[in-house]
Amino acid sequence: MTLTHAFLAFTQTAAITAALPPGEPPRIAYAPVLEAFDPAPAPVVATPTITARATAPLGTINALGEDEGVSTGTGRPIRADKLLLTNGISTVEGSSGGGIARWATIAGRQMPGGIGVSAHGSAVELPDFGWRSYGAAIGFGDRLELSFARADFDTRDAGAALGIGQGYTFNMNTFGAKVRVAGDLIYGATWLPQIAVGVEHKQSGDGGLVRALGAADDAGTDITVSATKLFLARSVLANATLRYTEANQIGLLGFGSAAGAGYKLQFEGSLGYQLSRRAVVGAEYRSKPDNLGLGEDDWLDLFAAYALTDSLTLTAAYADLGSIATFSDQRGGFLSAQVAF
């Protein structure tokens, strides 16, 4: 350090100190910041010429871009760059969401410009029924999600009691599409959530039976609008979804009623608390219509999700599905595994 610099530094410090009330430490980060991480001046001689990087020999470029030399790009075919858990947890209808509620999130771990995939298997064990859901989704950037899910709803002993046969299993296929129209789950203004609109077309595999139960149709289409935001300052994720639907028990028992009940607006809400990058706990609520007059109830769940690896997320939940096909108090466990890339 030259004398002039030392003098300049001294006068600067003196000027800052003089401007402060007596006894107050200088409130400028300049000096402490430098001292804390790098007491010695930066190695000025370390860069012989500014063209060093440009003239450096090219390293061996491989598909992973993991070389020592200058790289011509990242070279990675798939970039799974989404932050952990921000692709959501597959719903029983195959969409990215929170287990039973649809979210505005897009499935897969891709970011804008990429394509990601996701697959799930879920099981809900209830006192009188066993429900399995499995499916897959593909996400295009942060824009579009296409999903498919298959549901098998085993009536076990209840089937015999209902007169439809011991272990009769209701089946349903759900084809979903969702488009993000505005906002971002994490980034951007705090007041602007990620907003997505979507459809879920459902096809029951039990047309004759659901009509006999009083449903008007064995296929139907739900329309959804979702808003989801991660409020980082509180570590809270909040979601609200409006679903315009005529589905009975989300479609397992058909759509509408022969008596004329049709489309109604329903609400799905989720609240989650982030415990760590990998863990989140929360609760969900989903309102449902009672078109068939069987005392269909709203759904509730308390869930805990854990990202075991970057790709594998496990979810366990306590679910209260109320009355299903006149069998009341259907409360039980929900387990789900999701892999996403």
Add this chain to the structure above:
Amino acid sequence: MLLTTAAAAAALMLLQQAPAEGVDWDAEFGVETKERDPVTGELPVDPYEQSNANAGATPYDSARLVRDFGGRDGIVRIAARTVELSEADPRIAAIFAAHDMVRLKRTLGEQFCYLIGAGCDYSGRDMRTAHAEMGVTKADMNALVENLQAAMCEADVPFAAQNRLLAKLAPMSGQVVER
């Protein structure tokens, strides 16, 4: 005719001999070389108006939050560590390689320190100017967030406190992300 063409070609070839080794092409083409400040070790930047408003958000007022981050020293270490991790991160290293890491470590430390409310002033440029023409994507932002999270975890910052800092930074994405 043929002879004249051949002679012309030969003359041209003679004129186009390879330049001598060791030519300083930067000097030949008038490329300006920036010299690092001998005291701070930083490269000079175009003059700008210094203001805490450049930090992009208002600071917290919570002694507990400052404690969670280990005070000013802790915050400065976390900022420097975030930059180090990012320089070594193949996803985003190229963005950092072309910029002044000495200055970034200082200004990022100041920005974090200011936002957390540890009583620093931010002397850097505003987010839009500082990230101009970097071509930062949301995926790059995520990589940086992960590196910052790693640095905060190493410093044993509680997760909720980590998120409070991220809450100040996330809304700035509009000024940072260009594509």
